[in-house]
Amino acid sequence: MSLRFDFNNMFDFSVQGHGVSQHDIDEILPQARRAAQHLKKIIADPYARIKLNLEWAKLPQQRQEDIAGIQRIARQIAKKYENVLFLGIGGSYLGLKAAQDALCAPYYNEFKSLRKKAPRIYFEGNNLDPDTLAVLLKNLNPKKTFVIVISKSGETTETKAALILVEAWLKKAVGAKYGRQILAITDPESGSLRKRVQAEQKKDILSFRALPLLKGVGGRFSEFNMGLMHLAIVGVNIRELLTGSQEMFARCSDEDILKNPAYLYALLHFILYQKKAKSLAILMSFSQTLKSTADWYVQLLAESLGKKYHRKIQVDKNGVENWLANHEDLFNRGRTPISAAGTNDLHSIQQNNVEGENNKVVTFMRVEKFKTDLKIQGKGDLLSGKSFCQLMQLAQEATEWALVSQNRPNCAIIIPEVSAYNWGALLFFFQMATAFEGELLNVNAFDQPGVEGYKNYMYYKLGKPGIPQAVMEEIKNKPLIKNPEYIL
Numbered sequence: 001m002s003l004r005f006d007f008n009n010m011f012d013f014s015v016q017g018h019g020v021s022q023h024d025i026d027e028i029l030p031q032a033r034r035a036a037q038h039l040k041k042i043i044a045d046p047y048a049r050i051k052l053n054l055e056w057a058k059l060p061q062q063r064q065e066d067i068a069g070i071q072r073i074a075r076q077i078a079k080k081y082e083n084v085l086f087l088g089i090g091g092s093y094l095g096l097k098a099a100q101d102a103l104c105a106p107y108y109n110e111f112k113s114l115r116k117k118a119p120r121i122y123f124e125g126n127n128l129d130p131d132t133l134a135v136l137l138k139n140l141n142p143k144k145t146f147v148i149v150i151s152k153s154g155e156t157t158e159t160k161a162a163l164i165l166v167e168a169w170l171k172k173a174v175g176a177k178y179g180r181q182i183l184a185i186t187d188p189e190s191g192s193l194r195k196r197v198q199a200e201q202k203k204d205i206l207s208f209r210a211l212p213l214l215k216g217v218g219g220r221f222s223e224f225n226m227g228l229m230h231l232a233i234v235g236v237n238i239r240e241l242l243t244g245s246q247e248m249f250a251r252c253s254d255e256d257i258l259k260n261p262a263y264l265y266a267l268l269h270f271i272l273y274q275k276k277a278k279s280l281a282i283l284m285s286f287s288q289t290l291k292s293t294a295d296w297y298v299q300l301l302a303e304s305l306g307k308k309y310h311r312k313i314q315v316d317k318n319g320v321e322n323w324l325a326n327h328e329d330l331f332n333r334g335r336t337p338i339s340a341a342g343t344n345d346l347h348s349i350q351q352n353n354v355e356g357e358n359n360k361v362v363t364f365m366r367v368e369k370f371k372t373d374l375k376i377q378g379k380g381d382l383l384s385g386k387s388f389c390q391l392m393q394l395a396q397e398a399t400e401w402a403l404v405s406q407n408r409p410n411c412a413i414i415i416p417e418v419s420a421y422n423w424g425a426l427l428f429f430f431q432m433a434t435a436f437e438g439e440l441l442n443v444n445a446f447d448q449p450g451v452e453g454y455k456n457y458m459y460y461k462l463g464k465p466g467i468p469q470a471v472m473e474e475i476k477n478k479p480l481i482k483n484p485e486y487i488l
C-alpha cells in the first residue's frame with residue numbers, strides 16, 4: 001500500500017477564511033497547468049535535466065548493476081570494520097541521517113542484535129563544533145573504523161576540516177596505508193577531493209577509493225545517489241526503496257493537477273502563501289524515526305525556494321533553456337520550514353501553532369502501523385488496555401482537530417508503515433512538490449546562492465586566494481558593527 005494524502009484541512013470548508021477556496025483553485029489552474037507542462041518538458045529532456053540540475057528525477061530508474069557494484073563494496077566494508085564514520089554536511093549528510101533514523105532500528109549503534117552484523121554508524125563533518133569530533137576520535141578505534149567522506153563540490157570547509165583531522169588520526173594508528181580505510185563520494189571530475197582521489201590512487205590503487213556522483217543532481221536532491229553506499233552498508237533494501245520512489249514518480253507525473261499529490265501539495269501551499277500569508281511550513285512527524293526526515297525537508301525547502309531573485313529563462317536558438325537570476329526582479333521570499341515531532345512538540349511549538357500568529361501550515365507525517373506496539377497493562381486507568389500506536393494516532397487526530405478548531409490549515413501524509421518502499425516514495429514526493437512549487441514561484445529551485453555569503457566571508461578572513469574583487473570590496477566596506485554600548 002502506498003502513501004495517501006489528506007488535504008481536507010487546507011480548504012475553506014474546514015478552516016474558513018484561512019483555507020483555499022474553489023475560486024482560488026479555479027483562478028490558479030491555468031498557471032499551474034503551464035508550470036506542470038514546463039516541468040514535464042525539462043524532466044523528459046536528458047540534456048536539460050543535467051544542465052538545470054533535475055537529473056534526480058531519473059534516480060529511481062538507475063541500473064541494478066550499478067547498485068550491485070555499490071553493494072559489493074559495502075559488504076567488504078561491513079565485514080571488515082566495526083564502525084563507519086561518514087563525513088559530510090547539508091545534502092551530503094541530511095539524507096543519510098534521515099535514512100539511518102527511519103530505516104534502521106532505534107538505538108542501532110547501542111545494540112549488536114539490532115545491527116545484524118553491520119557496523120556502527122557515525123556522522124561528523126556536519127559542524128565545526130570541536131567537541132563532538134574530539135570525543136568521537138578519542139573513543140573510536142581507528143583500526144576498526146572505515147571513513148566515507150562525501151562532498152559533491154569537494155570544497156566544503158566543514159567536511160574538509162574534519163577529513164584532515166580524521167586522516168591524521170587514522171595515519172597515526174594505521175600507518176602509511178591509512179588511505180585504504182577511506183572512500184570518497186564526490187564529483188566525477190572537479191573539486192579538490194576528486195584531485196586528492198586521483199593523486200592517492202596513482203600511489204596506491206586501494207587508497208581513497210571513490211564513487212562518482214551523477215551530474216545534474218544537487219546535494220539536497222541526491223539521497224538516492226550519494227546515500228546509496230550508506231544504505232547498502234546498513235542493509236537497507238535499495239531495490240525496494242527505488243521501487244517506492246519510482247511508483248511515486250508515476251503518481252507525481254499525473255497531468256491532472258488535482259490528482260497529482262506533489263502538485264496539489266505544492267499548489268495548496270502556494271495559494272496559502274501568496275493569498276493568506278502562511279509563510280511558515282511546519283513538518284511534524286508523528287513518529288520519532290521520521291524526525292530527521294523532517295530535518296532533511298527543512299534543507300530541501302529552504303535552499304530550493306527561499307530566493308532573492310525570480311528566475312529568468314533564456315532560450316537559445318536550439319530551444320535549450322538557461323536559467324539565470326533576474327536581477328531586475330527582486331523576490332526575497334520563500335516559506336520558512338520548521339521541523340517538529342509529535343508528540344514531544346505538542347508540549348512546545350503546538351501552543352504557538354494553535355494560538356500564535358495564524359501564519360503557518362502544518363504537514364503531519366502520520367504512520368499507520370509501527371514496527372512494534374506496546375499495550376499498557378493494568379485496569380482502572382484511562383490508559384489501561386490502550387496501545388501506544390492507538391494513542392499516537394489519537395494524538396495526531398487530536399492535534400489536527402485542535403488546529404482546525406482555530407482555523408489553522410494543515411494536511412497529512414499518511415504512511416502505511418515506515419519501510420524502504422514508503423520512505424523512498426516519501427522523499428521523492430517532497431522533491432517533486434518542491435520542484436513544482438519552484439515553477440509556480442518562478443525561481444530556480446536547484447541552486448543555493450545565498451549559502452555563498454557566509455562561505456565568502458570565512459574564505460576572506462582565512463585568506464583564501466581567488467576571491468572575486470567585488471566580494472572582497474563588499475566585505476571590506478560593510479563590516480559588522482560591534483558597538484560596545486550594545487554588548488552587555
Ligand code: PA5
Nearest residue numbers: 090091092151152153156219220
Ligand atoms: O543542496 C546542496 O547542494 C548543498 O546544500 C550541499 O549539499 C551542501 O552545501 C554540501 O555541499 P558538498 O556536498 O559540495 O560538500
